Amino acid sequence: MSSFHFKARCDKPAALVIMFHGVGSNPKSLHKLATYLHQQCPDLEISIPIGFSESPLNPKGFHWFGIEGVTETDRLSRVMAVMAPFDQLIREQAEIADVPLDKVVLAGFSQGTIMSLEWFKQTKDRVAGIVAMAGRFAELPVNPTLTKTPVCLIHGELDEISDPVHAQQSYDALLKLGTQVELNLIADAPHRVTESMYPLVADFIQRLSSKGKL
Template sequence: MSTSIQTLRWVPESGQPEQLFVLLHGVGANAADMGPLAEHLRREFPQAAVLAFDGFEPFDGLPAGQVGGARQWFSIQGQTDATRAARLEPVLPTLHAAVQAAQQAVGLGQQATCLVGFSQGAILALELAQRYDGLVGRVLAFAGRYATLPEAAPKQTTLHFFHGGLDPVIEVQHARDAMQRLADVQGDATIDIAEDAWKLWPRAPSLWPKPKP
């Protein structure tokens, strides 16, 4: 897989970053679609650095001439519950390296880093935190799920699930199942459910403790 990753960056107007947010878009979107969310985070956390990566592949759910800037992290063509985990495998090491490079670039570590994933991006965020425990301090997973429910919980990452109760793509039961499994294995996790997961976005920044003056 190519290591050339298109990235949008927002940094503090002055001073060094105190927090790092990495935004992972959903299938068929791209990094630019995360712009409004990046601006929201910057208002809440003026000293945060915010990065949004483009998915590693062109979106294959449209005819070639209609793709435009649409991206995906992995193909969902013909995807089943049995094949989802295998499709993640080539993506996770590349994304892991990209997050580490971003941390090094801004001089911040695990506890100051938050992954924010949406739909397919949320799947990646959850699986990345599971595979590489200690990479990030928090995950905000909007309308996502695990590819495979974990046998153990990450010990160094707090997980927050946000889901629409009427989500027709990734049913809310997946989030409930994840919470139950994490409770069984003593994971640190919370869940918020609304009619529409995106309406929960304004609540998300309250889950990150702001630096003391």
């Protein structure tokens, strides 16, 4: 299994979108969303890297951090154990695309969302935006310095893996800190990237562009 890459249809990409798949999955799971997004925003460069380790949940799956025996108290430490290589991956992808970090959008699903939100919480640098699908913070933020990066939360109300209450909690915490954040709850969506999420992702990124953030 390899990563996927969509080249911008112009000499200089307007921005780079890096997509991070969920646990036990692989880049193919986000390929349809990336295809749609590239059709809507052809000036974007889109990259879907592969998780750091093979997952025992699926012979063709990978994860960013192991979840066997994970608890509420040790989830953050597992995330932080792989944060340095995750940070390096983001920077390498931006360098390869020749796009500055503040023109990068991180788009995660499930565990990919956890990694993206925690990177956003831990880093001193700014990206253009975060798309957080069906995921959560490993630990809710309390630092008011997060206000510079807009966040789009998308969560299915029928999600049987990641309770949509986590999206509401993330929204409330970020709103309290003054972050530009929006919450999109989809009534009939389970724990997967549904086609109803596609236009929400595209619209968020297009609005970043119209506001001069891309």
